[in-house]
Amino acid sequence: xxxxxxxxxxxxxxxxxxxxxxxxxxxxxxxxxxxxxxxxxxxxxxxxxxxxxxxxxxxxxxxxxxxxxxxxxxxxxxxxxxxxxxxxxxxxxxxxxxxxxxxxxxxxxxxxxxxxxxxxxxxxxxxxxxxxxxxxxxxxxxxxxxxxxxxxxxxxxxxxxxxxxxxxxxxxxxxxxxxxxxxxxxxxxxxxxxxxxxxxxxxxxxxxxxxxxxxxxxxxxxxxxxxxxxxxxxxxxxxxxxxxxxxxxxxxxxxxxxxxxxxxxxxxxxxxxxxxxxxxxxxxxxxxxxxxxxxxxxxxxxxxxxxxxxxxxxxxxxxxxxxx
Amino acid sequence: xxxxxxxxxxxxxxxxxxxxxxxxxxxxxxxxxxxxxxxxxxxxxxxxxxxxxxxxxxxxxxxxxxxxxxxxxxxxxxxxxxxxxxxxxxxxxxxxxxxxxxxxxxxxxxxxxxxxxxxxxxxxxxxxxxxxxxxxxxxxxxxxxxxxxxxxxxxxxxxxxxxxxxxxxxxxxxxxxxxxxxxxxxxxxxxxxxxxxxxxxxxxxxxxxxxxxxxxxxxxxxxxxxxxxxxxxxxxxxxxxxxxxxxxxxxxxxxxxxxxxxxxxxxxxxxxxxxxxxxxxxxxxxxxxxxxxxxxxxxxxxxxxxxxxxxxxxxxxxxxxxxxxxxxxx
Numbered sequence: 001x002x003x004x005x006x007x008x009x010x011x012x013x014x015x016x017x018x019x020x021x022x023x024x025x026x027x028x029x030x031x032x033x034x035x036x037x038x039x040x041x042x043x044x045x046x047x048x049x050x051x052x053x054x055x056x057x058x059x060x061x062x063x064x065x066x067x068x069x070x071x072x073x074x075x076x077x078x079x080x081x082x083x084x085x086x087x088x089x090x091x092x093x094x095x096x097x098x099x100x101x102x103x104x105x106x107x108x109x110x111x112x113x114x115x116x117x118x119x120x121x122x123x124x125x126x127x128x129x130x131x132x133x134x135x136x137x138x139x140x141x142x143x144x145x146x147x148x149x150x151x152x153x154x155x156x157x158x159x160x161x162x163x164x165x166x167x168x169x170x171x172x173x174x175x176x177x178x179x180x181x182x183x184x185x186x187x188x189x190x191x192x193x194x195x196x197x198x199x200x201x202x203x204x205x206x207x208x209x210x211x212x213x214x215x216x217x218x219x220x221x222x223x224x225x226x227x228x229x230x231x232x233x234x235x236x237x238x239x240x241x242x243x244x245x246x247x248x249x250x251x252x253x254x255x256x257x258x259x260x261x262x263x264x265x266x267x268x269x270x271x272x273x274x275x276x277x278x279x280x281x282x283x284x285x286x287x288x289x290x291x292x293x294x295x296x297x298x299x300x301x302x303x304x305x306x307x308x309x310x311x312x313x314x315x316x317x318x319x320x321x322x323x324x
Numbered sequence: 325x326x327x328x329x330x331x332x333x334x335x336x337x338x339x340x341x342x343x344x345x346x347x348x349x350x351x352x353x354x355x356x357x358x359x360x361x362x363x364x365x366x367x368x369x370x371x372x373x374x375x376x377x378x379x380x381x382x383x384x385x386x387x388x389x390x391x392x393x394x395x396x397x398x399x400x401x402x403x404x405x406x407x408x409x410x411x412x413x414x415x416x417x418x419x420x421x422x423x424x425x426x427x428x429x430x431x432x433x434x435x436x437x438x439x440x441x442x443x444x445x446x447x448x449x450x451x452x453x454x455x456x457x458x459x460x461x462x463x464x465x466x467x468x469x470x471x472x473x474x475x476x477x478x479x480x481x482x483x484x485x486x487x488x489x490x491x492x493x494x495x496x497x498x499x500x501x502x503x504x505x506x507x508x509x510x511x512x513x514x515x516x517x518x519x520x521x522x523x524x525x526x527x528x529x530x531x532x533x534x535x536x537x538x539x540x541x542x543x544x545x546x547x548x549x550x551x552x553x554x555x556x557x558x559x560x561x562x563x564x565x566x567x568x569x570x571x572x573x574x575x576x577x578x579x580x581x582x583x584x585x586x587x588x589x590x591x592x593x594x595x596x597x598x599x600x601x602x603x604x605x606x607x608x609x610x611x612x613x614x615x616x617x618x619x620x621x622x623x624x625x626x627x628x629x630x631x632x633x634x635x636x637x638x639x640x641x642x643x644x645x646x647x648x649x650x651x652x653x654x
Binding site for chain 1: 335339346349355357358359363366367369370373374376377380381394396397399400402403406407409411412414579580581582583584586
């Protein structure tokens with residue numbers, strides 16, 4: 001019980017501040033970034049824009065917990081879906097903090113740092129591309145999510161509606177008016193602060209609750225499923241890549257710390273499986289999955305997960321085969 | 325009497341409790357059992373935001389609204405309750421189920437500490453090179469250039485030890501290791517923040533120093549400090565295949581939070597006749613003095629031989645729970 005308590009609280013308290021930071025950034029985007037600004041920036045979506053978006057982590061070095069509220073807001077503001085996905089997946093990997101910790105964890109290893117950065121970057125671009133290409137109708141689904149509020153799952157329905165649709169603050173009814181009023185009128189510091197607090201509070205409930213669920217389940221699995229057993233399963237070289245991805249999924253580590261765990265397997269498991277752990281973990285894990293569900297339709301989340309798993313698997317195997 | 329907006333009230337209470345819980349767990353010291361102290365500032369930030377959100381929700385209490393209560397918010401009550409509850413440090417009992425293979429435990433530490441050691445050596449050799457350049461003005465020193473790296477290393481040890489304590493190689497008498505090397509200085513810079521949260525830092529600095537030295541290796545893989553006496557304080561843990569004269573003594577090492585914790589420790593192996601299982605139960609705290617050496621051990625978990633750093637004990641003592649059970653990376 002103690003182990004569960006500690007793990008659960010650790011996952012939650014570690015991620016929560018960054019969810020809140022993400023929520024605040026997302027609130028600031030809500031106030032300051034207009035949809036036209038985004039569409040003006042992105043005239044044509046080319047492979048170059050994907051590659052560029054994949055490097056945004058150098059400007060916005062946030063981890064995977066903070067990125068989801070931000071992406072959600074950017075998509076709502078008109079960022080093309082594929083670009084948004086690439087952004088969401090690349091930033092937690094291709095960012096200076098994470099790369100530095102990888103470098104350090106593997107014993108001042110530039111090859112591992114590059115392996116993680118480059119393969120993560122390319123994988124994120126590829127996934128964004130695939131998503132953009134394959135989910136023409138998923139964009140429509142996503143639009144529905146934001147405009148007509150068909151947020152697939154029951155809980156969050158009402159909340160989602162008010163929050164996204166009415167540009168309100170996801171809080172009590174009375175505040176809706178003042179809030180949307182402030183959006184259109186002059187932006188005094190006080191009103192900006194108010195809006196930020198109201199939006200963040202809404203986001204904390206929305207994402208924080210799902211984060212709590214995610215932390216709960218991850219902690220439960222970690223307490224009852226012996227890690228040593230999982231590692232034994234992953235001794236087989238082909239299976240090991242898949243198992244290390246599963247392992248990353250269950251552990252739900254922060255991308256800043258996971259390199260230290262990954263490096264403990266160096267020499268025991270194949271390079272491909274370690275690289276898969278390093279690039280898959282930040283893109284998808286239990287707590288992220290719950291938060292993704294707050295943002296996207298479950299059908300889309302399923303497709304996204306499949307694309308991430310497949311492409312990370314292939315990417316890690318290829319990169320490790322050629323360069324490590 | 326005015327009607328109360330129930331949802332605003334609930335939000336104010338839950339957010340408020342969450343914020344209070346975060347500051348409670350921080351001040352009670354339990355947060356250090358969960359997170360790396362470097363993360364505390366983020367946690368407190370979250371706590372502050374919760375309190376602000378609570379105050380903000382209070383404003384809406386007397387405003388009538390037909391909005392329904394979002395019951396999901398009650399999910400937060402679970403972490404709030406747990407934060408106010410009793411929290412004990414994670415030790416070997418949890419490791420049994422959660423841990424990586426105990427004999428392979430220290431790969432990361434091994435490597436990280438080696439690189440740390442490498443840095444120290446580089447700095448040391450830079451300094452000693454400067455010294456050598458200064459000293460080698462007389463021609464007679466030329467014949468010294470043929471000596472092996474190892475010999476130069478030990479030579480350097482002497483010379484730098486004599487010159488400045490900042491770069492002193494650990495002194496030779498065991499047990500109480502001087503913490504005068506560079507890594508220890510880094511740790512000392514870092515330690516005050518730990519001190520604020522919990523108090524004594526002696527154990528961490530000492531433990532990290534000891535481990536650093538224990539793991540430092542020569543080019544041939546032998547420990548530079550082989551057969552040197554060490555004292556290590558930690559909890560006892562075992563794998564199922566351990567003999568009765570074997571146990572691990574170590575600590576949990578946190579990089580970010582407890583979910584990335586790894587145990588770092590050494591194998592204590594006494595004489596065949598010793599029975600430690602009786603005297604030193606899992607999770608009890610011990611202080612072990614002894615000599616270090618490397619040995620090849622068959623590891624049933626990985627089905628291969630592992631090089632295991634082993635302590636041949638000369639003195640084992642059971643101690644009370646220590647105040648600061650984990651060690652923190654960086």
